[in-house]
Amino acid sequence: MSEQQVWLITGASRGMGVDFAQAALAAGHAVVATGRDPQKVTAAVGAHENLLAVRLDVTDPADASAAVQAAVDRFGRIDVLVNNAANFYAGFFEEITPDDFRAQVETNLFGPVNVTRAVLPVMRAQRSGLVVTISSTAGLVGGEFTSAYATSKFAVEGWMESLTPEIAPFGIRTMLVEPGFFRTDLLTPESTTYAEPSLDDYAERTRQTVTAWTAMNGQQSGDPAKLAAALVQLAALDDPPLRFAAGADAVGAFEQKAQDLLDQAHAHHDLSSSLAHDDGTR
Template sequence: MNSKTVLITGCSSGFGKQSAKLFQSKGWNVVATMRSPEKEADLGELENTLLCRLDVTDPQSIREVVDKSLDAFGRIDVLVNNAGISGVGVFEQWDEDSIHDLFDTNVFGLMRVTKAVLPVMRRQREGTIINISSLAALIAFPFASVYSSAKFAVEGLTEALALEYAPFNISVKAIAPGSYETSLYTSMDEGILANGDDQIRAYSAKLATKMNDNVTQMAQQGGEPSDPREVAEKVYECATEDTPTHNVCGRDAESFLQMKKSLSEQEMSQFISDQVVPKDV
């Protein structure tokens, strides 16, 4: 049995599920978590894989998963904070409860799981925490104001924790994926988009159309859809190699990052506006 163990949140689909399969194929012990493990068929059949219920908004379920992980494998070497929910819409369309729900999963939930695992890693005197961020945390896109602000918070937390916990030999890193077919960022919440006055709803509909076209093009750089397994491979790389605190994944994310470095703030803002913002409002 491999002595290395990874705990991954949000394994029901997408990046989390791909990461769980990759780590398991490399001989790791995997704690694959999700809100409804009874619905998962594939991961439960894999060797050295513990399938657990975990809701990052439920502190009790977090404590139980940490205990089960230690009972099964004795240690937690890597935590992958992947669980998250999406959200797009003009800012005025977001009610306070919806904003709170998004932050409760994407920011506070990530904090809860991290805080539960950090004492384990301190006792081990080693560990790695990998937070899945977003291209929307590198560049604040219109129509994603609430989502971007949550993901910006994840990047800031990652950078601070990387400094705080380095003396304990604990690495903390973030990965910002670009646009993928499984990307949270590409999904639309019709309930949120129905909010607001006539002017805001009409503007939101135009933004949604232009954003969908733009994201589709970004996700198919070079004519081929981006493969979410790229993110799993980046997660494994960050878990096993000396990589920076901030990482990107995907051709579009790399392109935008280089553009942000080379353009002035005004030039970058103008480029994003031209790509996404409708002019006829």
């Protein structure tokens, strides 16, 4: 890659996307910052000669193609794609409507799928590029009240892990970023939609969870500006990590998940290992 990279960042009108765009610009890179309203993107990121604000609804493949074309027309290439745009449908599985569950997957999985599909031909032609997808510790560890969100993020993890060897021969790398709790807009009404309470069995746990999360908003330990600086640093590496645990709590989640998998593999090791045909073939 050249010293100046061209970044395309989704969801850059608020939250982490703004920090990512500002950090990349501060490092001397060119940035195509996208959002549903380009004026809000420019207002949030701040005017800059190396900034191009472009409309992009990640659920619309035509928007994705148009945004990529605008990036190439202005800067000639795309070196780093940051799939950042996401939302959050929270609630117990039985209370999340089927439409909302699908909408969660549509934005958080098919959104980055659409944008990446549009960007990859450009990166293949260059024989270089980095596809960064912002996942979550919820993509590694499921938990109550997050079934739809975790489903979308677990799917992102499997998609990116499988995409990695497919595009590696073309000099294109991937990186999954799994943030823990950061002081972002995720728990605000603009980003989080709570399922409408409908079942008495879940009512008290719902009340407790929503109260706790509302109190947590604005108090999370992670600093988005520091994550943005780390992302710029990682994107400059010749060999960026396939996964990056963002935050001490994320490191803990990685370690606990690894230990849990080992424990589960060993718990019934003999039974698990006894399932081959008796003739030794599989």
